[in-house]
Amino acid sequence: MSRLFQHSLSKEWSFKDSTDESEGVWMPVPSVPSVVHQDLLANNKLEDPFIGFNELNAKWVNEKTWTYRNVFQKPEAAPGSTIILAFDGLDTFAKVKLDGNVVLESNNMFLAHRVDVTKALEADGKHILEIDFDCAMLRARELRGQDPKHKWASFNGDPARMSVRKAQYHWGWDWGPVLMTAGIWRDVRLEVYTARIADLWTEVQIAADHQEATVSAFAEVDGAAGSYKAKLKLSLQGREVASEETTVDKGNTAKVMFNIKNPSLWWPHGYGDPTLYGLSASLTDGQNELHHVSKKIGIRMAEVIQQPDKYGKSFFFQINGVDIFCGGSCWIPADSLLTNITPERYRKWVESMVAGRQVMTRVWGGGIYEDDSFYSACDELGVMVWQDFMFACGNYPTWPELLDSIRKEATYNVRRLRHHPSIVIYVGNNEDYQVQEQNGLTYNYEDKNPENWLKTDFPARYIYEKILPEVVKELAPSTFYHPGSPWGDGKVTSDPTVGDLHQWNVWHGTQEKYQVYETLGGRFNSEFGMEAFPHLQTIESFIENEADKYPQSHVIDFHNKADGHERRIATYFAENVRTATDLETYIYLTQVIQAEAMMYGYRGWRRQWGDERRCGGALLWQMNDCWPGISWAIVDYYLRPKPAYYAVARVLRPLAIGIQREHHDWSVTHAEPPKTSKYSLWIASSLLKGVSGKVELRFISVQTGLEVRERRVWDDVRIHANGTTDIIIADIIDHMVYPEAHVLAARLWVDNDIVARDVDWPQPFKYLDLSERGLDVKVSESGSDDLQKLRVSTRKPVKCLVFEERDGVRVSDSAMDIVPGDEQIIIVKGLRGDTLKYKYLGQ
Structure with missing residues (x-):
């Protein structure tokens, strides 16, 4: 018996337009994985679609068919060996031929x-893979045309996209x-x-007091008939x-159970260490090791708490018994x-x-099930993952062959991802129930017969309430x-009393x-x-003409x-702001508005955590971008x-102080200022x-x-753990007595240090x-060139002091408000003796 050998097929590929039959049309592919746009760019057949209008x-490229070819040597194989051609991902309609078959x-x-x-591959020598x-795009439109009775309701992109199991954002979003x-x-x-x-994979059970964990480890074996043993090992920091070594049973699965005393638990960052155990399995034929696999796992409990309360029904996450905002x-x-x-x-x-103190990321349902390296980074760094299945903004058809493909897709990806402790929830789709509502499609939550769902004009319910939960449960x-x-x-998706909410009545x-x-x-x-606009440097990356910089x-x-x-x-x-015509100021003003909006959302909702x-949480849209553009991203x-x-x-600091006046709608009152204002002061804590x-x-x-009035000081405030401490619930500012426009500036000290x-x-x-x-920014000391x-x-209050974002340079804080008598220190890394530009509102 022979040990598993992998022969990469990443090199020696070529490609061409499938319809071009002329000689010499094959172009080299630098390496795979790749997609056709990258390969066309490498061969100077395409201009960078991220620049200017090059997308048009x-x-x-969107409407072409492509052929890829690789000529490879048959790998050495001992008698009785199996040779597998393994593809981890083909995008999307692919017909694979080996030596013409x-x-x-x-x-x-x-x-x-x-x-x-x-x-x-019985014959030695070279073989051709095509x-x-x-x-x-064309196949999707063809499939849509074959089912005119289905209601192809959707947001974003060509509705035909829903007929194809491909990343939906490729159709444009x-x-x-x-x-x-x-x-x-x-x-x-x-x-x-x-x-x-x-x-x-593993199944983990933890005692209520966290003093003991049972780790059931499973290794599934694929291979020729024979007698195999598997040694499974659990390690911590090497x-x-x-x-334990065990025999592979008739079901081709080896199983062992480890009882771990005083386990080191996996925690989200800020709550403890994201401890990972090494899990490995070695397969032998009794003498020789045939295959070795290792993964990292976490020992943790993750729950979503949904309980009736005075506001309806809760929806928040608990890790190892600790409530997590x-x-x-x-x-x-x-x-x-x-x-x-x-x-x-x-x-x-x-x-x-x-x-950025973000404890959760939501993998959105119009993209992809991400690469393993993404989830591994979340595991290692302690970021919880909300994992959508890949359905977004549409009423998906449910043809039998499509449902079969979807079940296989869900099965493959849940199997691939289930060992990651960072994944704490699987979610069926993004906004498909909103599409159902807005288009008046049939959804009777009380009807629990899945076969009936397929007969309605919202058959996609079958995917989200039968197929996917069955796969996750198994x-x-x-x-x-x-x-x-x-x-x-099953309530309307805008119901604020239950489940999760997409709040788009700001902006949309x-x-x-x-x-x-x-x-x-x-x-x-x-x-x-x-x-908000990205920084000027990012805008300049896609603008080709100086005249377009407005x-x-x-x-x-x-x-x-x-x-x-x-x-x-x-x-x-x-x-909100005085408009500008020069590009740099305009960019900055959009960023001020975005920063203020996100601050108001997080500040108010985090305060409600203690009530x-x-x-239970707030996940802004969106963290990132897929190209250099203008969007809701907070990092470009x-x-x-x-x-x-x-x-x-x-x-999102562990301790955050909040001060806020009640909203006075100046547009309704025709800009008449309020005579009085109520204001509140509180502290939010995630400390345990x-x-x-x-x-x-x-x-x-x-x-x-x-x-303009005497400051107020509270010397010994007891701050509640993992909740909110109200200092002032509602006090009054009399603007007749204090007519000057003024800021309310709050600070919090703990152990003689200002923490918020x-x-x-x-x-x-x-x-x-x-x-x-009267702003003064000066270098106080240089610890090193770096x-x-x-x-x-x-001397006067400053709004939204923003430091220039320069590649390779990182600042400890930015978008800051500065008030007199409160000097702040900013740590700058990577500047190497240079100066850093800055901007503030009204400058």
Whole structure:
């Protein structure tokens, strides 16, 4: 018997337009995985679709068919060995031929395939592998045309997309281009073996007091008939914790049970260490090791708590018995050309989540089941993952062959991902129940007969409430399943009392003022957002002509895919700030509005966490971009944070102080100022123990920088653990007595250190004169060429001090409010003696 050998087929590929039969048309492929756009770029047959209007010049690629070819040498194989041709991902309609014979036909981008080619490779020497990739766009339209009775209701992209199991954002979304990729988008290889470990997974049970855990480990074996043994081992930080050898049973599965005393638990960052155990399995024939597989697992309990309360029914996460407020963001694919994303780039993205104090990321249902390196980074860094299945914004058809493909897709991906401790929930779809509501499709929640669902004009319910929960229950029984996002017990998706909520009445919908975000939330706010431009450097990456560097240029509008973005940006500009015509100031102002909007949402909803878990979490839309564009992202395509990134990070501190005046709707009162204002002051904590602190509240004139009334101080405030501590629930400012526009500036000390600040400003900013602030930014010391300390002080209150985002340079904070008498220190890494530009509102 022979040990498993893998022969990569990443090199020696060529490709061509399938319809071109002329000689010499084959073009070299640098390496696979790749997609056709990258290969055309490498051969100078395509201009970068991310630049200018080149997306339009790439349209022809979307409607072509492509053939890829590889000539390879038959690998050495001992007698009795199996040779497998393994594809981890083919995008999307692929016909695979080996020496002219069809060995595989695939129509699902999200599936892996294993083809036994032992007999096909009986002859020694060279063999020809060819893959024909049919056009997904044309095939989708053809499939749609074959079912005119189905109601093809959807948001975003061509409705025909729902007939094809391909990343839905490839059809274009309101933040990304239409780039219909094709190709070998994940690894391809030949495997030679007698027997192999096909799957390795665990089921974990933890005692209520966390002092003991039972880890049931399973190894599934695939191979020729024979007598095999498997040794399974559990280790921690390289030290063996437990191991056991067992015989592979008739079901081709080896199972052992490890009892672990005082286990080191996996925690989200900020709550404990994200401890990972090593799990390995070695397969032998009694003498020789045939295959070895290892994974990292976490020992943890993850629950979604849904209990009746005074607000309806709770929806929050609990890890190892600890309630977790899930502040974080939604994740889209980080590139329109997926094979551009390296494991290192994935790691940087997750590191930026952690640096931004985000404890959860939501893998959105219109993208992909991400690469293993993404989830591994979340495991290692302690970021919880909300995992959607890949259905988004539509009424999907349910043809028998499509349902079969969907079940296989779900099975494959849950098997692949189930060992990751970071994944704490599987969710059936993104906004498909909203499509059902808005189009009046039939949904009788009380009808529990799945066969009836298939006969309605909303048959996709069968996918979300039968197929997917069955797969999760079978393969990952300890992971919570939720039918959709948003969804709550079959009620309307806008119901704030149950389930999760997408709150788009700021920006979309009724376009409410962002200052009232806290009144608009539900039990878990899994989407909300505000657009902002990326930094000038990112804008310049796709602008080819200097004449286009103005806010409303054609090419800039082209790189903003949101319907009506001109009106919405203009609305929030007109309501809040003085408009600008130069591009750099315009960019900055959009970023100020986004930072303020996200701050208002997170600040108010995190406060509600302490009120019987009224709000269980907030995931902004969106963390990232798939190309250099204008969107709701708080970090752009090039990993450059926007000011909102820092504003959110501050609100998500372990201890965060909040000060806020009640909203005075100046547009309704025709800009008449209020005679009095109520205001509240509170502290939000994610600490698991109570602490004592000192609180200060100052009232500082915007115009003079002087205090307009006596400051208030609370010397010994007992701060509740993992909740909210109200300092002032509602007090009154009499604007007849204090007529000057003034900020409310709050600070919190713990153990003589300032741990949190917050500043509430008179609204709207456009009425304030914020020029000549007396801001002073100076270098206080340089620890090395790579590190500087900046001391920041001011004579008058400063709004949204933003430091330039420069590649290779990182600042400890930005988008800051600075008030007189409160000098702040900024740590700058990577500046190497250079100066850093900055900007503030009204400068």
